Amino acid sequence: MEALSAKGVTKRYTNHVALDDVSLTIPEQSIYGLLGPNGAGKTTFIRIVNQIINADAGDISIFGERLTEKHIGVIGYLPEERGLYKKLKVGEQLLYLAQLKGLSRTEALARSKKWIEKFDIKDWWNKKVEDLSKGMAQKVQFISTVMHEPRLIILDEPFSGFDPVNAQLITEQILDLRKNGSTIIFSTHRMETVEDLCDHVALINKSKKIVEGTKKQIKDTYKTNTFSVEHKGTFSINGQYELVSQTKVDDNYYHSIVRTQGSLTSPNELIQQLIGLTDVHAFVEKVPSMSEIFIHLVKGKSDE
Amino acid sequence: MNKIWLIVQREFLNRVQKKSFLIATILVPLIFPAIMGGMVWYMINQYETAKPEVVHVLDESGKFTFTNTKRFEFIVEKGSLDSAKEKYNKTEHFALLYIPVIEIAKPEGVTIFTKENPSVEKVSDLERLLSDKIQDLKLESYNIDKETLASLKTSVNIKQVNITETGEEKSSNSGILYGLGFVLGILIYMFVLIYGIQIMQGVIDEKTSKIVEVIVSSVKPFQLMMGKIIGIASVGLLQFLIWILIITFVSSSVLSYFGLEMPQKQLTEQMMKQMPDEAKEAQEIPNKKVQELLGNLSEIQFGKIAAIFVFYFLGGYLLYGALFAAVGSAVDSIQESQQFQFPITLPLLIAYMGLFLVILRDPHGNMSFWLSIIPFTSPVAMVGRIAFGVPDWQLALSMVLLVGGFILTTWVAGRIYRVGILMSGTKVNYKVLAKWFMIKN
DSSP states (O other): OEEEEEEEEEEEOSSOEEEEEEEEEEETTOEEEEEOOTTSSHHHHHHHHTTSSOOSEEEEEETTEEOOGGGGGGEEEEOSSOOOOTTSBHHHHHHHHHHHTTOOHHHHHHHHHHHHHHTTOGGGTTSBGGGSOHHHHHHHHHHHHHTTOOSEEEEESTTTTOOHHHHHHHHHHHHHHHHTTOEEEEEESOHHHHHHHOSEEEEEETTEEEEEEEHHHHHHHHOOOEEEEEEESOOOOOTTEEEEEEEEEETTEEEEEEEESSOOSOTHHHHHHHHHHSEEEEEEEEOOOHHHHHHHHHHHHHHO | OHHHHHHHHHHHHHHHTSHHHHHHHHHHHHHHHHHHHHHHHHHHHHHHHOOOEEEEEEESSOOOOOOOOSSEEEEEEOSOHHHHHHHHHHSOOSEEEEEOSOBTTBOOOOEEEESSOOOHHHHHHHHHHHHHHHHHHHHHHHTOOHHHHHHHOOOOOOOEEEEOTTSOEEEEOHHHHHHHHHHHHHHHHHHHHHHHHHHHHHHHHHHHTTHHHHHHTTSOHHHHHHHHHHHHHHHHHHHHHHHHHHHHHHHHHHHHHHOTTHHHHHHHHHHHHHSOHHHHHHOOOHHHHHHHHHHHHHHSOHHHHHHHHHHHHHHHHHHHHHHHHHHHHHOSSHHHHHHHHHHHHHHHHHHHHHIIIIITTOTTSHHHHHHHHSTTTHHHHHHHHHTTOOOHHHHHHHHHHHHHHHHHHHHHHHHHHHHHTTOOSOOOOHHHHHHHHHSOO
16 A cells, blocks of 8 residues: 555646646655755645645545545654744643644653653753754654654655764664654655665656656666776777776776666676676676766756 | 644643733733822822922003912012013023003903923913903902802703613713723723734744744644634733732722722812812812712623623734734744734724724714724724613624624635745735735635
8 A cells, every 4th residue: 555645736826836747656664755956846745745735636645545634643744944832841842742633632741751761851851942952952853743653754854953863863763663664755855865765766856756766766767787897907898888987996907887888688798798808806887876866867857 | 623722722821821921910900000100199299299480470450469379479570571581580480470451351462481381281370360360350340249259150060861762761971981981992902902913923933933834734724823813812811800800809908908988088089179169169069979970880881891892802802813913924023024014003093093082072973883883993992982872783783793804804814824824035015915815725
């Protein structure tokens, strides 16, 4: 079952189209990266899923049901622009936000106690948010996002403003939540996050979906059949192969980039050829990083 | 519904738990009467202990003799006006009064020279002094003695009785009604303005702290807006209730401390003071008047007025509260809100001014009628009128329109609010607001 399935979602404003016929399929228990440059329409999509705004057209279903008001408690949302009530104490804040998501007061109390112990911030309970540091407030905000144990967690740039230690802590929590059955949507520009954590990715640019799939699928689609070879002694190659570059690394030790013109059934074909030409010390396929694909797609489109 | 209730609770507790709420709630009912009492005491004290002002008098008519009073001491000047002026100028005295040769029938040309602008009160005191003297001279010339004159003076005190449609008779007193309308009208004006701005401030805080996006992912913007408006209203009502309790408690304990006769005595004294001298002499029935006054107080239907007051109090607050919320949602700071606050507060200001200029003077006139019917001005105007007696159909019409009015403003405000709270950093003008209003949900 899909955690979220959007079909033909469109949102128009007076002067521009924020989302144009966007369809996304987000599998359950995946970590789904929603990528795109600023203003591409990511936030609009997330707001529509959160029912903050309504789409002009299109259907959204969540865990197999049509998205309605009763699903508010199923979703946890951490917006990019963080905010808490400054004058409110941490404890009251957590209770209030959880109750708004539909938890009873006793339930909210039990859950928040559990989380502040997990994050080791028990003595913050009676502190006002305005007295916390930015990182501290972010922790509180993260807790408030996941406290009602949402099955779908939407995190907009979750790591911005975190130091590496806290970022690690949050990453662990996210993986934990996924293990326990939650589906996570990341909206982010940070490609290392995508490389490390996401298994599914969609790229939105200029209010249209450009590409969607598992990370592997996308990389396969956009790989250029380029291989990096470390070898002793020079070689040259022709036919369906092209030697892109060959640089000397050490005494008689080289690093070459080889590209195939057509498609390969297996890299073994190339290895077999190379073995006859040189002493192969290392052979690895150059898989494009998500960052490269992202830049390639966005730039390619905007150049049109 | 449940969620609105949560928001109402939160907004209520946020404000009630603040120290400033406690301070304002307890101190205001103590401080205001204290300040007012202090000022009255000071003025009376100054009036009574003030040294008499020295007035130089140059009387060319030779008709007047001046005796020193509690307030004025007279120095008689002789010779020309110029020399009198010169003499006066060398002193620090209050004034030089110049009386040219005048005819009693047409006293013209009396002039007062002073160094500073004299207060109206002092000038009119001198005028009264002179006219009294001229009157005496006239009496003399008409051969009327003072006893005859005194017997001519008659004091008429019209007893006011309202006959209701059912033929029931009720005595009334316009003075009390005036005071009641005045106080109730001002209370509503202040409440709407103070708490309306609190709503706006609350919305701006939520918007600038960015919490609003989290909240509207859990509740509808309309629920958030209504929760805030109702929450703040309940703070206001609580504060109001505490004020009434404190004032009742303080005034009753003060009264019992001084003995219960206190207010009657005070009232009598006050009325004596307000009356002109001649009337005072003729006034022999002050006690009777006070009794009548107290009787009138008991005739006023305080229960009905209180109920109507609470209705308009809430109706006016809801009508304006929603608009203030919309303004808060559209701007990023209090400073930016000024341009939108003005058109909102304008009708409120019109009602406030109408209260003094029209309603309290002519509570049943055309203008008063319209002011108390139009929803934007009716909360202030109607409570100003209500004590004077308003026909039931007018009251009903006004109430229905007010309910309709706040449903309308809440609807309009809600449409602006839902878009505004998510827009920060945009330059907002009325065209933008109209666009937000039109956006489909």
